[in-house]
Amino acid sequence: MDQPETSRRAFRVGVSNNADGLSGCLSTSYAGIIAFMAVATEGSFAAAGDRLGVGRSSVCRSVQKLEMQLGTRLFQRTTRSTRLTLEGERFFQNCNQGVTQIVEAMSDLRDLRQGPPRGLLRIASTVGFGRKVVAPLLARFSESYPDIALDLLLDDKPADFAGQQIDVAFREGFIQDSSIIAKQLVPMQLILCASRVYASKHGLPQTLDEIAEHNCINLRASNRRVAEWEFKVDGHPEKYLPEACLTFSDPELVLNAVMDGTGIAQLPAYLVKAHASSRALVAALRQYEPDDRGHYISYLCRQHLPSRIRVFVDFMTDSIRALDLNDLTGLDERAMPARIERLAA
Template structure:
């Protein structure tokens, strides 16, 4: 909801016709097509402004003296006409998108600017990519994979500004005004579009030095004899290790000698030989290739997770978001992040108890 000055009531037909006549002589050619349907556009704009002011479709209907469904229809017609998503709607909130906020401010300058504002919205979708993209990513994947690609993206699209938020919590697209989110694991929220970039691989790893002293576990039951290193999410929940045994996922919460709330510190501890940990493929691809890590129990690695690029709707995506999605999809898939096919999955090292 945005603070506004009082909203004028919907004008009767005669003033609307007068406004229409005024627009005919002053609008540029690309907006002439609006003249014949201006009454419908005007109703949609008034409904849009009422919803933006009141923060809900029901209250907007009360303010305009029409039903909630009529308000919704008028706003949907307006969004279709603009090919632009104006509101982020969830079961709890209704908030303006960035395009909606911009359209609202332009409309407040007066009825004489309404068509120019609509043309501006269409320009955002069909014109050169420009504007702000707010991105959310998990801390590890955002730092290791997403952030290094931003320089190349911004060089290709100099009129796009980026805000990257690193957070392991689930993304609230509406309240946080997030345009695109990178998420790992399994996506269970049916209200969002989740595009899988690459499968998410998870491997149980140790350093060669640790293996030389203690060996590697070859069964889930053997984990209790090893120094395990855990990762704690920002929510306070500890990451459960997962294995796929006989086609079934088994989750294990190992007793840990070390626990960190930063995945890079978990990786550092494993590389130093302090213990074993289950780590994501994007973290361990380079150390594995360099011989700094070995993998245990690869035959039990889960195979039903992914790295996803998420957004609320395929409809009315602005140009800047479409090019960002395409760029990141191609760039991430081109990286060698799927590491489990590039090494001997079962090193010939016999496990032994920790001294």
């Protein structure tokens, strides 16, 4: 065996021995240390027993076992008093530091869960929804909760809560992972749309078969597959993958190409909304729109949720629902036909 491998094995053995020693030490001395600290603080074995909710004899046995393990006497006992020995004083000072740190650590965790919201919050979102909806709301959230630092990750892949240390994730579509708490924010509508410029030149498809006659713009998903267009015909879902003149991996680029009059595309309502209200876009085949898929805010655990996560989930839920992302007033496929007919004539 070569020297590096020998060294690595020796290191592993050393770590294992240390871990076993620590485990054994804690298992035999934990109760004794608690009893010792109680006696040193209260000044008597009886008062320590009352403090711990156990009998005086139980406290005595725990301290005696600890003294045997340490090989030293910690208390000078008389019928009238109980005092620390010099060794006991030193042991108390060293233990007190550790106990203080444990108490502070527990208090810190309670503050994170119950106290004023603070700390780092790592957020994941799909690229399009994160840019268009989530990111613009973060500044207002920071004004309300200045002690919470925000870290936003944009990625169309499902969030790796453990690996990426994600606290909250925004997802689209149906979430089937039972370990994730998913709360629907708003429905997610998919709209087949085109710019008014494109519609005036080329018209709009009136049936699914007519889609093939148009310039189509596709979106490539995070798994590198081109996303299929979704429809619902006679109550049944149908998927369609058109030949595309352009394909992008960013939904904003798909929208930009549609707005430039390049072709038609199926896009989520939150991207279409602003241009629909300005009547810059028109829709097609709304009678075949698929069932809503939903925008969700998700996190790992409902119990013992830190206050920074609770307030963020509540803030985003209220704020996103107030945006009314599915209000597509002004988006109407009937707005174009008269003009189209004049151009065709």
